[in-house]
Amino acid sequence: MIYWQLFWSFIQIGLFSFGGGYAALPLIQKQVVTVHGWLTIQEFSDVVTISQMTPGPISLNAASFVGTRIGGVAGAVVATVGNVLPSLIIVLTLAWFYFRYRSLKVMQGALYGLRPAVVALIASAGLAILFLALFGKAELPISSADISWFAVIMFVLAFIYVRVKKPNPIIIIALSGGITVLLGLIGIPI
Amino acid sequence: MPEKKISKAALYWKLFSSTFILSAFTVGGGYVIVPLMRKTFVEKLHWIEENEMMDLIAIAQSAPGPIAVNTSILVGYKIAHVPGALITLLGTILPPLIILTLLSYVYSAIKDNRIVKTLFFGMGIGVAVVILDAVTSMATTIIGTKKILPIILMILAFIATYILKWNIVIIIISCAIIGIIATMLPLVCKKNPPKEGGNR
Numbered sequence: 001m002i003y004w005q006l007f008w009s010f011i012q013i014g015l016f017s018f019g020g021g022y023a024a025l026p027l028i029q030k031q032v033v034t035v036h037g038w039l040t041i042q043e044f045s046d047v048v049t050i051s052q053m054t055p056g057p058i059s060l061n062a063a064s065f066v067g068t069r070i071g072g073v074a075g076a077v078v079a080t081v082g083n084v085l086p087s088l089i090i091v092l093t094l095a096w097f098y099f100r101y102r103s104l105k106v107m108q109g110a111l112y113g114l115r116p117a118v119v120a121l122i123a124s125a126g127l128a129i130l131f132l133a134l135f136g137k138a139e140l141p142i143s144s145a146d147i148s149w150f151a152v153i154m155f156v157l158a159f160i161y162v163r164v165k166k167p168n169p170i171i172i173i174a175l176s177g178g179i180t181v182l183l184g185l186i187g188i189p190i
Numbered sequence: 191m192p193e194k195k196i197s198k199a200a201l202y203w204k205l206f207s208s209t210f211i212l213s214a215f216t217v218g219g220g221y222v223i224v225p226l227m228r229k230t231f232v233e234k235l236h237w238i239e240e241n242e243m244m245d246l247i248a249i250a251q252s253a254p255g256p257i258a259v260n261t262s263i264l265v266g267y268k269i270a271h272v273p274g275a276l277i278t279l280l281g282t283i284l285p286p287l288i289i290l291t292l293l294s295y296v297y298s299a300i301k302d303n304r305i306v307k308t309l310f311f312g313m314g315i316g317v318a319v320v321i322l323d324a325v326t327s328m329a330t331t332i333i334g335t336k337k338i339l340p341i342i343l344m345i346l347a348f349i350a351t352y353i354l355k356w357n358i359v360i361i362i363i364s365c366a367i368i369g370i371i372a373t374m375l376p377l378v379c380k381k382n383p384p385k386e387g388g389n390r
Contacts, residue, residue: 016362020257021221022321026351026358046301049313050293052320055217056286057256064290069298076291080283087255091263092275094249106370107252113369116344117361119328124352126321133314151315158319163326170217173316180312181305190308 002071003078009036010063010082017059018111019118024059025125038066041138045129052173059083130155150190154180201270202277204235209262209281214289216258223258224250227265237269258282339372 009031017024025048032038039047051061060083067079094107128138134155135146154176162172184190196204208230216223224247231238238246246268250260259282266278300306332340343365350356 012359014255016254016359017256018254018362018366020251022324024256025321030358043301045314045317046297046310048321049310049317050290050297052317053217053313054286054289054293055214056283056289057258059256060259060283060286061290064287065294065297068291068294073291076287076294080287084255084259084279084283087253087259088263088275088279090253091249091255091260092267092272094253095246095264095267098245098249105373107249109370109373110366111252111369112340112373113343113365113367114362116332116340117347117365119325119332120344120347121351121358121361122321123325123329123348126318126325127352129314130318130322133311133318151311154312154315155319158316159323162319162323169316169320172320173313176316176319177309177313180315181309184305184308190311 003075005036006067006070006075006079007082010059010067010079011085013059013063014083015086018114020057022058022122022125023118024057024062026121028059028062029125029128032062032066038070041128041132045132045138048129049173052169148190150180150183150188198270202273205266205269205274205277206281208235209266209278210284213258213262213282214285221257224261227258227261231265231269238265242268339368343368 013024013027013031017027029041029044033041033044047062047065048058050065051058054061060080063079063083064076067076069075071078131140131142132138134148134151135142136148137146158172158176161167180190209227212223212226212230216226228243228247232240232243246264247257247261250257250264253260259279262278262282263275266274266276268274270277301310329344332344335341347361347365350361351358
């Protein structure tokens with residue numbers, strides 16, 4: 001019942017990712033890597049990378065990518081439909097209430113509590129991807145013997161560049177990838 | 191109202207093609223595509239009024255799921271009710287579905303290539319930078335509000351998820367309930383009501 005598992009996993013991702021953007025990241029990681037093992041943490045990191053370079057929200061991209069890996073085109077469709085089903089039902093219900101009562105006090109209250117939590121959850125998923133790049137593994141404990149000093153230097157330089165110059169994310173990702181490949185090709189240990 | 195000027199089929203097609211094109215060519219997620227939707231439906235087509243669009247975006251941010259998906263559902267619903275919502279939803283989800291399904295096959299074929307591996311390793315560093323940059327900005331905003339409850343929630347949620355490895359769903363539900371209680375009990379937060387709008 002692989003299709004049902006895909007459907008149900010992506011329903012949960014759609015249902016609990018509040019706040020847009022990267023909010024789905026920790027939920028996708030949990031469902032796809034931790035619970036079902038459909039992707040390794042490395043593949044998950046690659047999907048996030050691909051998502052940043054292609055159109056569409058990250059959860060939809062992950063749904064299509066994982067769905068295809070697990071169940072072909074039908075899997076992609078099932079995962080995508082599961083991912084947007086909670087949105088469709090909840091948004092239409094909210095819209096109905098809104099056009100009737102023009103008040104969303106409870107939802108705003110929920111968001112008041114959710115926003116800080118979402119930041120923490122995204123930070124946690126972001127750290128997993130960072131540790132994967134720096135140490136080759138995402139989970140603690142990490143041994144300092146595994147550290148890639150190349151990745152540390154790249155990360156620090158790129159982070160300073162992003163904080164100061166605020167470039168388009170695609171530029172920073174493409175630059176990081178391009179520089180790494182170039183240095184690798186000329187024989188620098190990475 | 192657009193219904194009076196053009197036929198239903200033409201309206202549906204316009205809804206589908208507008209959202210499909212926006213979704214297919216907008217890299218960068220909800221915060222990029224939503225302003226473009228506003229431009230298309232408010233400024234270009236005049237199908238939605240400015241104020242109403244702001245409210246639709248607020249609703250989209252209040253609901254779970256990608257903001258681009260939620261906004262497109264609301265735009266479709268506003269213009270042509272439930273059929274409209276389904277059409278704009280389809281227009282929004284088809285491009286990533288097609289692109290990522292194809293890329294998934296390509297990725298499987300090339301992911302063990304040495305240069306591709308190096309490329310993804312390098313781009314992974316860039317992705318970590320982009321995500322942690324967003325986290326830094328969001329955390330700065332939360333801390334900048336100088337309100338105790340959000341700051342405490344943020345710290346507790348981080349400890350719960352990263353160190354204690356609690357279930358994410360439990361953390362989300364607890365924080366939502368805490369937020370609702372804090373908003374509904376005016377005694378608790380009389381002096382600092384929650385700010386409306388998203389965190390950017």
